[in-house]
Amino acid sequence: MNKRPPAWLIPNLLSLDAPIVALVWMWMLADALRVQYVESSSYLLLGAAVWCVYVVDRIRDVSRGVHPIEGEMPWRHRFHWKNRLVLILFVVGIVSYSSFFALFYMSRVLLTVGVVGGVLVACYWFVSLFDKADVAYGKNMVAGLTFAYGVTAPIVVASEPLPIVLSEVFQGVDGAPFVG
Numbered sequence: 001m002n003k004r005p006p007a008w009l010i011p012n013l014l015s016l017d018a019p020i021v022a023l024v025w026m027w028m029l030a031d032a033l034r035v036q037y038v039e040s041s042s043y044l045l046l047g048a049a050v051w052c053v054y055v056v057d058r059i060r061d062v063s064r065g066v067h068p069i070e071g072e073m074p075w076r077h078r079f080h081w082k083n084r085l086v087l088i089l090f091v092v093g094i095v096s097y098s099s100f101f102a103l104f105y106m107s108r109v110l111l112t113v114g115v116v117g118g119v120l121v122a123c124y125w126f127v128s129l130f131d132k133a134d135v136a137y138g139k140n141m142v143a144g145l146t147f148a149y150g151v152t153a154p155i156v157v158a159s160e161p162l163p164i165v166l167s168e169v170f171q172g173v174d175g176a177p178f179v180g
Helices: 007-013 017-032 042-062 075-082 083-106 108-130 137-158
Strands: none
Touching: 007 017, 007 075, 007 137, 017 042, 017 137, 042 075, 042 083, 042 108, 075 083, 083 108, 108 137
């Protein structure tokens, strides 16, 4: 392996790839659902949360001796291990600021969404303790569900309620309840 990583790998080394993907998915979902306004703080907090989880997960992988490639440690894990103190300081700062912002400036609904997201992240860490297979299916499934929740929940909160309610779906043409 070369002594220096290639320049195109820098976003991956800095753990910016997953937050960028999350933000793009969130933006695309809002656009597809024609959501008129999503608070910019939703984007910032999602990006910060994904980045923090990603960084801590990589540092944890190295400390536990878990590497996706046998033998030599991949660039991204080597970078995170070498810079772990600085990265952890950034994570603590971002989590502290995000928590303060969420508690004192965000709506109650978005705060609830964030707390549920935090519970899903805790489930991810819990599952990752026990999922020691070559391919960590359990960990990856919980990560995917958490990612999907984090991307969609702020959009659902920002969207307008549907003009139709479930009881109207089950009514017949004449307004009488639909029997079958």
